[in-house]
Amino acid sequence: MIPLIGELLTSGSPGQMVAGVLLLGGGAIFAVCAVALSLIDLEEHRLPNRIVYPWAGITAILLVLITFLLGDGPGLGRALASGLLWGLGFLLIKLIYPPSLGMGDVKLVVVLGLYAGFLGWETLAAAVVLSFLLGGLTSVALLVTGRAQRKTRVPFGPFLILGTALALIFS
Template identity: 65%
Template sequence: MIPFIGDLITSGAAAEVLAGMVLLLGGMVFAVCAIALSFIDLTEHRLPNRILYPWAAVTAGMLLVVSVLLGDIPGLLRGIGAGLLWGVLFLIARLAHPPSIGMGDVKLAVVLGLYTGFLGWATVAAAVLLSFLLAGAVALVLLLTRQADRRTRLPFGPFLILGTAIAMIAA
């Protein structure tokens, strides 16, 4: 994502420069919301709607503007599709086994799907995989060091955010 933004900003074409600036702003919004939500989830085990809903709206608007500027409507549709897919899969998991995933995680998955889907399906897959691998690794360490047992609840939001951030940076 970083090289992509750099290429847009240095392209010299007005639409591409503006799209790069909008994506840069979107990255800043991602960072602020991600940090706030991670701290809240780590301390309170919840992801508040007062952050998630505005973040989703800003992200969707930003991707709409960038898609129009770049003439990349398929990227916008892919982002929407990925957000819906990731959200529906998490909702199914939530309905099947409520203690496993919170509704905040379901809504967060939609926002993260918007970002990663815009970049491509490989980025979506990498974000999901990295999120689960990171959570599993931390859970394993906590179990091995006896700082947790199999009933300990870990907030999943920070792992979703970190896995997505890594996937987007690598894209």
């Protein structure tokens, strides 16, 4: 994402420059919401709707504006499809085995899917893989060191956020 923002900001085109500024704003909003949600999830094992819902709405509005400025209809469609697919996938997991995920995780991945999907299917795939990899490795480390038991609840939100952030930064 960083190269894309750099290209847009230095393009000389007013529309592209505004799109770059909007992407920077979206990144700042991502950072603020990500830190708040991660801290809350680590402390309370929940992801409050009062943060997730406004974040989703602001993200959708930003992506529509950026799409309008860049004329990238497929990017917006991919973002919407990614958020929906990741959210439905997590909802299915939640319905099959309810203790596996919280509904906050299901809602969170819709927002994260919007961000990742806008940049491409590869970015979405990287976000999903990195999220599970980071969460899994941390859980194994906690088990091996005796800091967790097999039934210990480990909040997944911070790993979803970190995995997506890494995918966005390096895409």
